[in-house]
Structure formats: C-alpha cells, structure tokens
C-alpha cells in the first residue's frame with residue numbers, strides 16, 4: 001500500500017529518536033567513528049557539507065513527492081540549478097533553455113557559462129519545432145520550467161522529452177512554479193527536476209533552500225562532485241524548516257489553487273484587465289495541454305492592464321493585503337511588476353517586452369479568498 005501525498009509527508013523518512021514526534025535537528029558539522037576500519041568502510045555520515053541526518057528526512061520526502069529515486073537538498077534554488085548545469089555541461093557544449101526563463105537561470109546559461117566555452121540558446125518552447133530547429137551537433141542539454149517566468153506559458157513536456165530522447169539529450173526542468181502537488185515531470189520522462197524550496201515547498205517565507213531530484217545514479221554523481229566541490233549544502237536548521245513546511249504542503253496547495261482560480265475568473269471579468277496569464281482558464285490558448293499535464297494550479301498568475309507602467313504602479317500602490325515584493329509561494333499574498341526593477345535583458349526585442357510594464361504578477365497566499373478579491377477589485381479602480 002502506497003501512502004498518498006499528505007500521509008507520506010506526515011510520516012515518511014522520519015526515524016524515531018527518543019519517541020520525538022518531530023525529527024530532531026542534527027547541528028553537528030562532523031561525525032565520529034568507532035575505529036580506523038569503521039571510518040574506512042565509509043558507511044553513514046562523515047561531514048555535514050556532504051550529508052546530514054536532518055537533510056536525509058527532507059531528501060526522502062522530496063524524492064517521494066517527485067516520484068524520483070533520490071533527492072539532494074541545496075542551500076538555495078540557484079545552488080541546485082548551478083550544480084546541475086555544471087554537472088551536465090562541459091567546455092564546448094551547448095544547451096537549449098525555454099524562454100522567458102527565471103532570471104538566475106538566464107544569468108548562468110545566458111552569459112556566465114560563456115567563460116567556460118559553454119553556449120546556450122533561449123527558445124520559445126511553446127512551439128516544439130523551434131526546439132528541434134535549435135539542436136546543434138554539440139547540444140547536450142534541454143532546460144525548461146513548469147511555467148515560464150511572468151507570462152505563465154506551459155510547454156508540451158511529452159514532445160520535449162521525446163525530442164530529447166531522439167537526439168540523446170539530457171532533460172532538466174525547474175518545477176518550482178507548479179510544484180509536485182500539481183506536476184511530476186519525472187513521470188513525463190524528464191531526467192532531473194530542480195526546485196527552489198524557498199517558495200511553495202517551504203511555504204512560509206522563512207527559509208532559502210533548493211533541491212535536485214533524479215535517479216539514484218545521477219544524484220550520487222552530483223553529490224560526489226558538484227555538491228562537495230561547490231559547497232552548496234543546506235544547513236540542518238533550514239532543512240528542518242522545509243520539512244516542517246512540507247507537513248502542510250498538500251493542504252496549502254489546495255487552498256492556493258482554489259483561491260487562484262477564483263481570482264483569475266474575477267480578473268478575467270474585469271474591464272480594467274486586458275489579459276490574464278493563467279492557463280487554467282478555459283479561454284486560454286494552452287488550456288487543453290494544461291489540463292492534460294497539471295492536476296491543479298498553484299497560486300501564481302499574472303495579468304496585464306490596458307494602461308502602462310503608471311497604471312501598474314497605481315494599482316500596486318492601492319493594494320492592502322497583497323504586499324509588494326519578489327518571490328512567492330508563501331502564506332502571504334504578494335504583488336510584483338517587472339517595471340519596478342531592471343535586469344530584464346532576455347525580453348529585449350521579444351513579443352514580451354512591450355507587455356512587461358503593464359504586467360502585474362501576483363502570488364495568491366492563504367488569506368481568505370473574498371478579502372483578496374475585494375483587495376484586487378479596489379486596487380483595480382486606480383487603473384485609470
């Protein structure tokens with residue numbers, strides 16, 4: 001009998017220590033051994049930069065959540081993503097990444113890795129033929145995200161995986177936005193899932209953490225090389241916080257989904273809103289593919305106003321419960337507009353560029369839905 005998600009999160013992977021109902025935090029840096037020979041055997045933990053019992057608990061739960069063989073917890077989502085990219089790419093290699101991509105991923109693949117002779121192309125994955133056309137003899141890796149940044153585009157995961165298999169390419173997906181409550185990319189054939197656990201997995205906006213989930217073989221190799229060498233280990237206290245957050249993960253995601261759906265419908269009906277970027281709405285062009293791949297939405301969506309930057313600023317400033325800030329996935333509702341900050345190089349010259357200033361991204365939190373709807377409706381009055 002296989003436990004369902006919430007049951008698994010409550011019990012799985014936790015050893016009983018003194019009958020404590022909550023697993024303890026092992027804050028030790030090193031582990032001592034009975035003898036010279038016992039150390040040589042290399043069983044168990046030896047140094048917390050590599051592994052730690054508090055992280056074990058979290059890693060077991062994360063692997064089970066994503067239906068993977070193994071998981072490794074990292075100090076941040078970016079630590080996880082960089083380790084995976086450096087693991088699969090070497091000098092002379094080429095990667096193809098979906099666009100618009102998370103800013104950090106765009107930063108590593110789009111420029112930083114050039115100094116190692118690693119190139120990348122950012123491609124519109126909504127059309128799999130464009131991905132096919134971007135494949136070069138030195139392409140090694142396909143990188144994509146469960147939703148595109150800001151615009152919430154989704155991609156045909158089955159087609160991407162079959163294209164990759166045809167060409168012998170590895171596939172990596174950042175599943176932070178959708179979460180394994182709604183989408184499990186390993187079931188669609190992806191090789192590796194990466195996460196920022198700072199978002200929904202932690203869920204309380206009190207921790208920065210990341211994770212990689214894949215086959216035991218891939219995880220073991222990443223732990224032996226990139227995890228140890230780059231030193232992106234998650235601290236035990238942070239691991240414990242993510243594990244605590246996970247206890248309510250399934251329940252939180254249900255509430256985020258329900259609230260986001262109601263809010264998206266309200267926005268769609270508003271004459272102040274030109275466009276709602278939320279592929280779970282039946283009128284959205286990618287609705288059929290979305291229903292096929294995702295169990296439910298998360299609390300993330302964006303909408304575009306008829307006005308430009310000034311209208312977006314007025315609406316954001318009028319919000320009361322939605323706080324102004326980056327990140328998302330916590331219990332609190334947040335709003336952000338790309339016009340508030342620079343660093344959107346990847347949009348230059350694209351169809352997305354003129355839409356950035358009039359776009360507001362919201363992370364629908366766990367407040368009462370009716371209050372959030374009233375808050376947005378009041379704020380939208382400031383749009384013109």
Ligand SMILES: *Cc1c(COP(=O)(O)O)cnc(C)c1O
Nearest residue numbers: 076077078102174176196198209
């Ligand atoms: C936040 C985020 C990251 C980076 O994670 P950190 O924990 O902030 O390092 C990567 N990808 C996506 C999609 C994110 O939202």
